[in-house]
Amino acid sequence: MPTLSDPKTVDTVVMIDDVPAGVYCHARDDLEKRLLRKLDLRMSIILILYTLNFIDRTNISNARLQGFEKDLHLHGEQYATSLSILFVGYITMQVPGNMFLHWLEKPSVMLPCCMLVWGTISVLSGITTNYTGIVVARFFLGLAEAPFFPGVIFLVSKWYKRDEVALRIALVSCGVFLSSAFGSLLASGILHGMQDKLGQAAWRWLFYIEGGITISVAICAMFILPDFPYNTRWFTPEEKELAISRLAEDGHDNADEVGKQTTMQGLRDAVSDWKVWLFSVAAMFQIVGQSFVAYFPTLCATLGYDTTVTLLLCAPPWVFGGMIAFPLAWYSDKNQKRYKCFVVSNTFCVLAFIISIFTMDKAARYISLFLMTPVVGGYLVLIGWISNTFAREPAKRAVAIALMNTLGQTGNVIGSYVWSSNWGPTYRYSYAICIAALGVSTGMFGGMYLYLKHLNEQIERNERDVKDINELRHPIGFRYLL
Numbered sequence: 034m035p036t037l038s039d040p041k042t043v044d045t046v047v048m049i050d051d052v053p054a055g056v057y058c059h060a061r062d063d064l065e066k067r068l069l070r071k072l073d074l075r076m077s078i079i080l081i082l083y084t085l086n087f088i089d090r091t092n093i094s095n096a097r098l099q100g101f102e103k104d105l106h107l108h109g110e111q112y113a114t115s116l117s118i119l120f121v122g123y124i125t126m127q128v129p130g131n132m133f134l135h136w137l138e139k140p141s142v143m144l145p146c147c148m149l150v151w152g153t154i155s156v157l158s159g160i161t162t163n164y165t166g167i168v169v170a171r172f173f174l175g176l177a178e179a180p181f182f183p184g185v186i187f188l189v190s191k192w193y194k195r196d197e198v199a200l201r202i203a204l205v206s207c208g209v210f211l212s213s214a215f216g217s218l219l220a221s222g223i224l225h226g227m228q229d230k231l232g233q234a235a236w237r238w239l240f241y242i243e244g245g246i247t248i249s250v251a252i253c254a255m256f257i258l259p260d261f262p263y264n265t266r267w268f269t270p271e272e273k274e275l276a277i278s279r280l281a282e283d284g285h286d287n288a289d290e291v292g293k294q295t296t297m298q299g300l301r302d303a304v305s306d307w308k309v310w311l312f313s314v315a316a317m318f319q320i321v322g323q324s325f326v327a328y329f330p331t332l333c334a335t336l337g338y339d340t341t342v343t344l345l346l347c348a349p350p351w352v353f354g355g356m357i358a359f360p361l362a363w364y365s366d367k368n369q370k371r372y373k374c375f376v377v378s379n380t381f382c383v384l385a386f387i388i389s390i391f392t393m394d395k396a397a398r399y400i401s402l403f404l405m406t407p408v409v410g411g412y413l414v415l416i417g418w419i420s421n422t423f424a425r426e427p428a429k430r431a432v433a434i435a436l437m438n439t440l441g442q443t444g445n446v447i448g449s450y451v452w453s454s455n456w457g458p459t460y461r462y463s464y465a466i467c468i469a470a471l472g473v474s475t476g477m478f479g480g481m482y483l484y485l486k487h488l489n490e491q492i493e494r495n496e497r498d499v500k501d502i503n504e505l506r507h508p509i510g511f512r513y514l515l
Contacts, residue, residue, distance in 0.1 A: 061275070064271060064272065064275055065275060065279065067272070068268075068272045068275055068276060071268075071272070072192055072259065072276075073201075075257055075258065075259050076189070076192075076201065076205060076259070077204075077205070078253075078254055078257045078258065079185055079189075079205035079258075080204065080205050080207060080211070081250060082144070082148065082181075082185075082250065082251075082254060083181075083182070083185065083205060083207075083209070083212075084211040084212045084215065084216075085148070085152075085212070085243075085246065085247045085250060086148075086151075086178060086181055086182070086212075087209050087212035087213070087216070088212040088215075088216040088219075088243050088247075089151055089152065089155040089174070089178075089243060089244060089247055090119065090174070090178060091212065091213070091216065091326070091327060092155070092216065092220065092239055092240065092243055093115065093116065093158075093167075093171075094116075094327055094328065094329065094330050094331065095216065095217065095220035095224070095236075095239060095330055095344060096220075096224075096236035096239050096240070097112065097330070097331065098224070098330055098331075098334065098340045098343065098344070099224045099228075099234075099235050099236045099340055100234055100235075100236060101236045104162075104234055104236070105161065105162065105163055105164060105166075105167055106163060106164065107164055110450065110453070111164050113449045113450050113452075113453070114168065114449075115164075115167050115168055115171055116171075116327055116445075116449040117445070117446045117449035117450065118168050118171045118172045118175070119171045119172065119174055119175035119178075119445075120175055120442050120443070120445040120446045120449075121172060121175060121446065122171075122172045122173060122174065122175025122176035122177075122179065123175035123176070123178060123179045123439075123442050123445075124175075124179070124439050124440075124442050124443060124446075125175075125176060125179065126175075126176050126179035126180060127179045127180065127183055127435040127436075127438055127439040127442070128300075128432060128435045128436050128439055130147075130179050130180025130183065130184060130435065131180065131183045131184060131187055131431045131432060131434060131435035132299070132300065132431065132432060132435070133180070134180065134184050134187065134431065135187070135299065135428055135431040135432075138260060138261055138264055139260055139264075140184060140187075140188045140258060140259070140260055140261075141254075141255060141257075141258040141259065141260050142255065143180065143184065144180070144181060144184055144185065144188075144254070144258060145251045145252070145254040145255045145258065146251075147177055147178065147180050147181050147184075148181070148247055148248075148250070148251030148254065149248055149251045149252070150177040151174055151177035151178045151181075151247065152244045152245070152246075152247030152248035152251060153244065153248065154170060154173050154174045154177055154244075155174065155240055155243060155244030155247060156240060156241055156244035156245060156248075157170060157244075158170040158171070158174070158240045158244070159233075159236075159237040159238070159239070159240030159241045159244070160237070182438060183431075183434045183435040183438045183439075185205060186202065186416055186420060186434050186438075187430065187431050187434055187435075188258075188259075188261075189201050189202055189205060189420075190420040190430060190434070191261050191262065191280075192259070192261075192262060192276065192280075194279060194280065195421045195514055196366050196367075196369060196514070197366060198366070198417045198420055198421060200359075200362045200363050200365075200366045202362070202413050202414075202416055202417045202420070203358050203359060203361070203362030203410065203413045203414065203417075204359070204362075207355050207358055207359070207410075207413075209326075209409050210351045210352070210354050210355030210358065210406070210409065210410075211351075211355065213326070213329065213347065213348075213351035213354075213406075214347070214348040214349075214351035214352050214355070215348075216243075217330065217344045217345070217347035217348045217351075218344070218345065218348050219242075219243070220239055220344050221340075221341050221344035221345055223235060223238050223239050223242060224236065224239065224340060224341070224344070225340075225341050227239075227242075262276035262277050262280070263277060298428055298429075299428025299429040299430075299431055299432045300428075300432050302428075302429040302432075303423075303429050303432035303433040303436055304432075304436070306429075306433070308422065308481065308484075309423075309433045309436055309437060310440075311477060311480070311481055312419050312422075312433075312437045312478075312481065313436060313437045313439075313440035313441060314440065314477065315473075315474045315477035315478050315481070316415075316419075316437055316438070316440065316441030316444070316474070317440055317441050317442075317443050317444040317447075318444065318470045318471070318473040318474035318477070319412060319415070319441070319444065319470070319471065319474035319478075320412075320441050320442065320444030320445055320448065321444040321447050321448045321451065321466070321467065321470035322379075322382070322408070322444075322467045322468075322470035322471035322474060323382075323408055323409065323412065323444075323448075323467075324444065324445065324447075324448025324449070324451050324452065324467065325405060325452070325463075325467065326409065327445070327448070327449065327452075328452040329347055329350075329402075330343060330344060330347055331452065331457070332389075332402065332460065333346050333347050333399075333402065335393075335398065335457065335458040335459075335460075336395050336398065336399060337395070346399070349403070350399075350402040350403045350405070350406045351406055353403050353406060353407075354403075354405075354406025354407050354409055354410060355410075357378075357406075357407040357410055358407065358409065358410025358413060359410075361374050361377075361378065361407070361410050361411065361414060362374075362410065362413060362414055362417070365414045365417070366417075369514050369515065370515065371414055371415065371417065371418035371421070371514055371515060372418065372478060372479065372481075372482040372515055374411060374414045375411045375412075375414055375415050375418070375475075375478065376411075376475060376479075377411070378407045378408045378410055378411025378412075378414075379408060379411060379471050379474075379475050381404050381405075381407055381408070382404065382405050382407070382408035382471060383468050383471055383472075384404055385401040385402070385403075385404035385405040386401070386405070386464040386465075386467055386468050387464075387468070388400070388401040388404070389401045389459075389460070389461075389464050390459075390461045390464050390465065393458070393459065408471075415478070418514065418515075419433075419434065419437060420434060421513070421514045422485070422513060422514075444470075451463050451466050451467065482515055485513040485515055486513075486515055488513055489512050489513055489515070492512065
């Protein structure tokens with residue numbers, strides 16, 4: 034097998050890299066297309082992984098419709114605590130998980146191993162018999178799931194250019210739409226057909242079956258997922274070199290050089306950057322505003338139908354949300370308008386909340402469920418924007434993504450108590466809280482948008498005024514995406 038030290042390989046790589054960025058080269062263009070096709074095909078499994086990730090996290094909300102609370106003798110806020118405790122474990126392990134991933138450099142091993150653990154815990158959730166048991170299971174489920182999502186975002190950001198990231202993140206993360214749609218359909222079939230099979234309640238079979246599927250897929254993922262550009266086995270030397278050079282041209286500044294920045298340096302740089310903290314707090318408010326996701330079957334149940342029909346009605350709004358997410362992400366990549374796409378999705382969600390506050394009409398409230406779901410697509414665009422902002426320092430980016438997702442997930446802890454059953458079936462107070470939270474997050478991200486816009490103008494002035502290229506703080510042509 035050729036290596037980077039072979040003269041023929043080196044000549045090919047040098048020939049490709051000697052062509053300036055933006056100048057058409059048939060050889061480079063063909064190689065880059067082949068690289069992206071191969072990479073996209075491999076990365077597509079993340080869609081399945083994320084679908085299972087979200088199914089195993091939210092299947093408790095489907096189980097709630099079929100005797101879950103009654104069988105475990107839950108009362109008061111114990112169900113809400115069962116939801117929120119997952120995010121306590123989730124928050125605990127996110128930063129250490131991404132730091133370990135940056136150090137290990139083997140996402141093809143680490144991410145599937147996390148899946149194996151959480152799939153096993155999901156299966157064991159089905160044998161719980163009381164409040165203590167489900168709280169313990171949910172806490173450890175959160176610990177096991179914690180490294181997955183920030184690890185996926187970090188993996189994607191290590192392969193794609195900044196104007197490719199948002200669409201890829203939307204593509205691999207649309208599992209949230211598939212899990213909510215397909216998960217509801219799967220839960221409908223299990224809850225309808227598995228009651229009292231082998232003496233087990235149907236909601237227990239929900240955990241057994243869905244957890245078992247996760248374990249099976251995790252084993253396959255170990256042989257499909259890529260690692261990083263410099264250590265993925267199934268890329269040719271030319272493809273590896275091109276993968277690294279195209280990121281350097283995009284402003285990553287040779288970010289993929291092994292050992293350029295240590296994990297602890299990345300931690301120090303991330304925690305000392307105020308932008309990381311602003312993104313984190315704003316993300317927390319955004320996730321509070323999106324907390325309806327965990328209660329979606331409950332909100333759909335306010336329409337007054339039985340469990341089977343309710344779960345079937347949950348699917349179409351999420352299919353619609355997925356259909357909106359793709360063009361939104363594509364547009365944000367093509368036109369480099371992250372914040373504006375995010376504002377549009379938040380606006381539709383607020384409109385949906387207002388409709389639900391002022392009417393109990395079935396048709397109007399069901400339409401409002403459709404208008405809520407695109408907000409998740411806007412959040413995926415937002416994650417791409419956050420990753421772009423820290424594109425040039427890989428160790429810092431790994432910590433920054435995990436830290437922002439960690440602090441942002443405190444919004445899920447808060448959001449678990451926003452939808453108190455005492456406020457149902459109208460949930461007017463819940464919707465009002467979410468409207469306020471989305472307003473705060475939109476304003477905070479708007480402030481970041483204006484600041485990064487100011488930095489871009491400053492970079493342009495510096496490029497015009499500074500004669501010595503070595504004095505520039507950013508590569509020529511580097512701009513923060515907005």
